Amino acid sequence: MSVPFLDLTKQYVELKEASDALWFDVMNHSAFIAGPRVSGFEREIEEYLGVKHCISCANGTDALFLILQGLGISKGDEVITTPWTFFATLECITHVGATPVMVDILPDSYNIDPAAVEAAVTSRTRAILPVHIFGQCADMDAIDDIAKKHDLMVIEDACQAMGASYKGKMAGALADAAAFSFFPTKNLGCGGDGGCITTDNDELAEHCRLTANHGMPIKYIHTAFGVNSRLDALQAGLLSLRLTKLDEWNAQRGDAAAYYDKEFSKIKGVTVPAVDSTGTHIYHLYILKTDQASELLEFLQSRGIGSALYYPHSLHEQVVFESLSGWVKPSLPVSEDCAGKTIAIPCFPGITKEQCEETADAVKEFFATKS
Numbered sequence: 001m002s003v004p005f006l007d008l009t010k011q012y013v014e015l016k017e018a019s020d021a022l023w024f025d026v027m028n029h030s031a032f033i034a035g036p037r038v039s040g041f042e043r044e045i046e047e048y049l050g051v052k053h054c055i056s057c058a059n060g061t062d063a064l065f066l067i068l069q070g071l072g073i074s075k076g077d078e079v080i081t082t083p084w085t086f087f088a089t090l091e092c093i094t095h096v097g098a099t100p101v102m103v104d105i106l107p108d109s110y111n112i113d114p115a116a117v118e119a120a121v122t123s124r125t126r127a128i129l130p131v132h133i134f135g136q137c138a139d140m141d142a143i144d145d146i147a148k149k150h151d152l153m154v155i156e157d158a159c160q161a162m163g164a165s166y167k168g169k170m171a172g173a174l175a176d177a178a179a180f181s182f183f184p185t186k187n188l189g190c191g192g193d194g195g196c197i198t199t200d201n202d203e204l205a206e207h208c209r210l211t212a213n214h215g216m217p218i219k220y221i222h223t224a225f226g227v228n229s230r231l232d233a234l235q236a237g238l239l240s241l242r243l244t245k246l247d248e249w250n251a252q253r254g255d256a257a258a259y260y261d262k263e264f265s266k267i268k269g270v271t272v273p274a275v276d277s278t279g280t281h282i283y284h285l286y287i288l289k290t291d292q293a294s295e296l297l298e299f300l301q302s303r304g305i306g307s308a309l310y311y312p313h314s315l316h317e318q319v320v321f322e323s324l325s326g327w328v329k330p331s332l333p334v335s336e337d338c339a340g341k342t343i344a345i346p347c348f349p350g351i352t353k354e355q356c357e358e359t360a361d362a363v364k365e366f367f368a369t370k371s
């Protein structure tokens with residue numbers, strides 16, 4: 001038997017009838033963009049997260065960009081963030097003309113290190129952009145304290161964290177604004193690209209709603225320079241259906257993770273994810289850290305078990321940053337050490353007990369032959 005890294009068909013099969021009906025209904029009405037499905041989904045997210053505003057857009061990258069632009073972050077400004085993320089987090093900072101300042105991560109959770117954030121604050125710093133990496137919230141209280149002390153804004157990259165919580169509040173409701181992605185592999189994924197912004201800030205919400213649609217409050221009346229970044233009706237309808245299952249699906253990931261934690265607790269040479277018990281980790285990815293990552297990857301592959309490095313590189317080492325004027329590559333020993341050593345193993349909604357067992361047995365067998 002083989003175990004896929006991720007099996008998205010289970011999410012479709014579980015909601016097949018309603019998803020198929022949705023598809024035919026959208027086709028029959030040919031109402032593809034905007035409309036009640038899109039606004040309905042936005043209201044559902046507001047209720048689910050406990051936020052005042054949800055503004056849907058085309059993807060998570062746009063959500064980050066629209067927030068930064070909406071908050072007036074621009075050339076000369078610095079945004080403190082993490083190198084342990086998907087590239088989009090960094091990219092959007094450069095797209096508004098600001099400078100990304102990457103600081104190190106914590107070795108156990110892979111989330112941004114608040115002490116490193118504090119040390120990186122300068123007179124140019126405008127915002128902190130923590131990423132809730134792998135589905136677990138960053139230490140938002142510590143980040144909030146730093147932000148208050150230095151009068152900075154905080155933006156959550158919550159793209160991997162729909163459904164995660166921190167001290168009783170949901171990811172996406174923990175800062176000035178948050179960005180989510182509905183890329184199919186995310187915990188709440190659609191059938192293509194999608195994203196949204198969440199915030200309690202009325203002014204920012206209005207601005208993002210405007211700029212996500214050509215700065216056009218009324219058809220052919222333009223009051224701002226915006227972009228074309230919209231969620232379509234089909235995706236919104238699918239997301240509404242899947243949102244009803246999200247907590248259940250996240251719990252299934254959690255069950256697989258709990259099983260792995262137990263199975264791997266006694267293996268030498270491998271570190272399981274650290275969990276902050278004040279919140280809910282939704283295991284967008286279940287990560288093992290080991291010095292023998294490439295051998296483990298190869299071994300799992302030979303057994304037909306899907307796995308992948310998250311991440312093979314720390315982003316501050318990417319050559320593209322050398323094109324930024326004044327760029328000085330920081331020394332970030334923790335993330336440098338993690339690069340190429342952190343492996344994600346199968347952990348998805350609907351994963352069976354047999355699949356978890358097969359995966360765990362293969363990992364244990366690998367380390368047994370190594371010691």
Ligand SMILES: *Cc1c(COP(=O)(O)O)cnc(C)c1O
Nearest residue numbers: 059060061086088159160181183
């Ligand atoms: C997926 C992801 C993004 C980008 O989202 P897209 O919808 O693919 O544009 C940004 N940040 C993080 C941490 C992500 O995982």
